[in-house]
């Protein structure tokens with residue numbers, strides 16, 4: 001029934017053990033938007049609760065950029081994308097943190113963090129919609145819950161040794177692992193899914209999807225320093241993702257690009 005989940009390399013016995021250990025809800029679920037089977041071993045209410053705490057902490061630690069025009073722009077484009085994703089009912093919050101980083105991230109439940117550097121890089125609303133489409137797709141795709149579930153199911157050596165707790169794994173799954181020295185990289189599958197569904201949401205809300213290519217080219221061009229922008233170092237190689245997006249956009253007849 002749930003071949004795709006069981007086929008990810010874990011055995012049924014190990015997965016069941018993980019369920020008992022985590023006292024979590026075990027399920028192999030089909031995502032209604034993406035149609036993909038996912039192994040979900042976490043109560044999403046608990047994960048959302050952690051996300052809310054992490055969000056509050058982040059807002060306390062990093063000042064917001066006081067730029068009313070850019071804030072309004074982010075919220076307007078963000079809600080357009082959320083509506084296109086059929087997710088306008090989530091408690092979306094959009095904050096621009098006053099840092100030069102070329103990065104953006106999202107927490108389950110719809111808390112979206114942007115950095116000033118990323119806002120400045122997105123020259124048009126279409127480019128901004130590219131980033132927002134990607135982040136909203138991570139929420140719709142339940143990628144944090146999936147990352148958490150995979151990690152728990154794999155019974156990492158660190159976890160078995162008691163060196164990390166389930167709540168630390170949850171933080172890492174939320175993308176906040178750097179705070180505790182445990183990183184859970186995005187899987188290639190999740191990243192591609194976020195790119196593709198992001199472009200779908202862009203198209204549904206009337207943005208120019210060809211500018212997704214422009215945006216990633218700009219990110220690539222900005223990658224000239226000794227340290228790549230964070231969104232590049234934790235994400236797939238830009239030329240690969242540009243090629244994948246280009247194919248997808250042309251296949252859908254939204255190009256040529």
Ligand SMILES: [Zn+2]
Pocket residue numbers: 134138186191194235
């Ligand atoms: Zn991503």
